[in-house]
Amino acid sequence: MTGDPRPTRRGVLAAVGATALSGCSVxxxxxxxxxxxxxxxxxxxxxxxxxxxxxxADPLPVSVADSSADDSRERxxxxxxTVPLPLEADEMPNEAMREELTDRxxxxxxxxxxxxxxxxxxxxxxxxxxxRGAARTVAAAWAFANDEADREAVEEAARDVRExxxxxxEEWEYVGVDPVRALVVSDVVxxxxxxxxxxxxxxxxxxxxxxxxxxxxxxxxxxxxxxATLANARHVGERYRExxxxxxxxxxxxxxxxxxxxxxxxxxxxxxxGAEAGRSELVDADVEETVAGQALLDLHRGLPHDGATxxxxxxxxxxxxxxxxxxxxxxxxxxxxxxxDGERFTVESADDVAALRSAAVDAxxxxxxxxxxxxxxxGLLWGAVEHLSYIDxxxxxYDDTVEADHLTYDLAAYVVIEATAAATPTxxxxxxxALGVE
Amino acid sequence: MVSxxxxxxxxxxxxxxxxxxxxxxxxxxxxxxxxxPGRDRGTFERDPTxxxxxxSDRDHGDPIAEFVPDAADRGTDGGTLPEYGRRSQxxxxxxxxxxxxxxxxxxxxxxxxxxxxxxxxxxxxxxRRLVAETDFxxxxxxxxxxxxxxxxxxxxxxxxxxxxxxETYYGRFLREHDVVCSTDAHDAVxxxxxxxxxxxxxxxxxxxxxxxxxxxxxxxxxEIRAATATDTTANGTETATDTAAAPQTATEGGSE
Numbered sequence: 001m002t003g004d005p006r007p008t009r010r011g012v013l014a015a016v017g018a019t020a021l022s023g024c025s026v027x028x029x030x031x032x033x034x035x036x037x038x039x040x041x042x043x044x045x046x047x048x049x050x051x052x053x054x055x056x057a058d059p060l061p062v063s064v065a066d067s068s069a070d071d072s073r074e075r076x077x078x079x080x081x082t083v084p085l086p087l088e089a090d091e092m093p094n095e096a097m098r099e100e101l102t103d104r105x106x107x108x109x110x111x112x113x114x115x116x117x118x119x120x121x122x123x124x125x126x127x128x129x130x131x132r133g134a135a136r137t138v139a140a141a142w143a144f145a146n147d148e149a150d151r152e153a154v155e156e157a158a159r160d161v162r163e164x165x166x167x168x169x170e171e172w173e174y175v176g177v178d179p180v181r182a183l184v185v186s187d188v189v190x191x192x193x194x195x196x197x198x199x200x201x202x203x204x205x206x207x208x209x210x211x212x213x214x215x216x217x218x219x220x221x222x223x224x225x226x227x228a229t230l231a232n233a234r235h236v237g238e239r240y241r242e243x244x245x246x247x248x249x250x251x252x253x254x255x256x257x258x259x260x261x262x263x264x265x266x267x268x269x270x271x272x273x274g275a276e277a278g279r280s281e282l283v284d285a286d287v288e289e290t291v292a293g294q295a296l297l298d299l300h301r302g303l304p305h306d307g308a309t310x311x312x313x314x315x316x317x318x319x320x321x322x323x324x325x326x327x328x329x330x331x332x333x334x335x336x337x338x339x340x341d342g343e344r345f346t347v348e349s350a351d352d353v354a355a356l357r358s359a360a361v362d363a364x365x366x367x368x369x370x371x372x373x374x375x376x377x378x379g380l381l382w383g384a385v386e387h388l389s390y391i392d393x394x395x396x397x398y399d400d401t402v403e404a405d406h407l408t409y410d411l412a413a414y415v416v417i418e419a420t421a422a423a424t425p426t427x428x429x430x431x432x433x434a435l436g437v438e
Numbered sequence: 439m440v441s442x443x444x445x446x447x448x449x450x451x452x453x454x455x456x457x458x459x460x461x462x463x464x465x466x467x468x469x470x471x472x473x474x475p476g477r478d479r480g481t482f483e484r485d486p487t488x489x490x491x492x493x494s495d496r497d498h499g500d501p502i503a504e505f506v507p508d509a510a511d512r513g514t515d516g517g518t519l520p521e522y523g524r525r526s527q528x529x530x531x532x533x534x535x536x537x538x539x540x541x542x543x544x545x546x547x548x549x550x551x552x553x554x555x556x557x558x559x560x561x562x563x564x565x566r567r568l569v570a571e572t573d574f575x576x577x578x579x580x581x582x583x584x585x586x587x588x589x590x591x592x593x594x595x596x597x598x599x600x601x602x603x604x605e606t607y608y609g610r611f612l613r614e615h616d617v618v619c620s621t622d623a624h625d626a627v628x629x630x631x632x633x634x635x636x637x638x639x640x641x642x643x644x645x646x647x648x649x650x651x652x653x654x655x656x657x658x659x660x661e662i663r664a665a666t667a668t669d670t671t672a673n674g675t676e677t678a679t680d681t682a683a684a685p686q687t688a689t690e691g692g693s694e
Contacts, residue, residue: 093618096589100612145615208653209550209593210611 042398044350057120133225141217
């Protein structure tokens, strides 16, 4: 897959969640052993799952110019405006190609709508970059079909984007006054610059001996997406630098934080069951066939069993990864204690499902208000919110009677979301201490 | 998403979606001795000499080319060939078998060059020329038929073989924008690939095929090398081991 709308990080997360979970089978059959399965009202469960989701965007502590988003939106719309839509058979006889491009048009329009409704500037800019990529794919495909675009020009533009992204990335320095702000901004800037570069490199790694309107269009869409994402990185970077008076280097601050968090994580992990531990070894209690057991297992799998260090290439990302890892460690420790004290999260009615979901939502809201740093908290919580939305969609599919055991994975996810959100203030405190923030 | 942190999941998926996973487009010139993952040591060749013939409104039960591989089925008087000895897939390994090849009228043909896809004039003649110019002392023609959607084309990217098996690697791509075609219709294609080895059709037990959607499905060079070094058998991208009589095609997901 190349081309067009590079999914935003949030979209990616949801998709990955879907993939990972779709491989799961129902772990046990509650009707076994002569017991009567607990049945739930599917419609009531679906109703619960359609509740409000907290609006949490991944943070971008920089004032982004309105014109930046406006320009991207106009660019996407103007690209779509170059193509006679909907495409008709006499204009593009190849029906499969027509359908492919029609899908891209829809994708571009969806992304523009999502951008308008985005909960913050970061997802908004990311959606707009993806919308530009999809729109450019269609526009370039149409231009190629009309002899108004060629592959060489697109390849030349791809080289420019790659060189610009590499140069920008090399020139970026870790400077600032407020370490958290410097950390979060540097992570965004480096992530976007890296995505810009990869967007034009990815397609080069695949052998595509055919040149047609769609291959040229997709490549042009990659270039457009890369250009837009690099422009976002550049804009945010410039606005950030302009906002600083007397900035100092943050490199050693970040490096020290990484070491400190790494030590904390390793020390806490030493007291936890290793990667190979089975369900029964996670807690001193009988948790077979319970939501609690599944939640513990899921959290345990997500622990940094292989150590908490990340690449040297992106220091801010390494620090934030460790904050995230520490969040999970704390979440596991506390959930294990609750389960050892008897908590099982037993579900016997739709009201019980509502209670699990409310606990997750409340934990997210509380973490936002109680964390000592909202930016760090947002960085941890936006993923939890995406996960919550994904689980909601899974549960919203039911309308008939459903056995509670069939929902174990999804219900355990609510518990995991609650546990990680509840651990967020602690993880933020540890991060601030590691960064030397009072 | 249980075994990765949220952030890690994200990075991994972003890489994947940027097209990093899957087939390699590495430079790979000429035949190379290398074992295919999960297979015996075999020879792998990129861009083999080949012709793909295509005919509209046909399917597997309606072959566009046939030959008679067994001498016993050919007769001696040059008369009409008996129906039961004809095959629409297999190895053309000698002059006598080559002479039995028949190709239906009206097929188009194309091959792949360094510049992309080249349309060949006179499709049936192009097939016969490829077969006629084969040196059966050193070369063999492998021949198989496939169904392809009317709006798409199959591109042969590579072939691999041992004494006992052969595998073809394709990419499925959209045809040109001005090709009048329907998403509901299928065409038949027949691939004739010249393998630079004198293979004995009687010892070849199986054939397989893999198709990438929108890109060539070729085992990445790194994986081949890794398999050489460690003799591992694990590889998620390799697919399909079927008899010559009932080939199946593995198709990857992805846009094109």
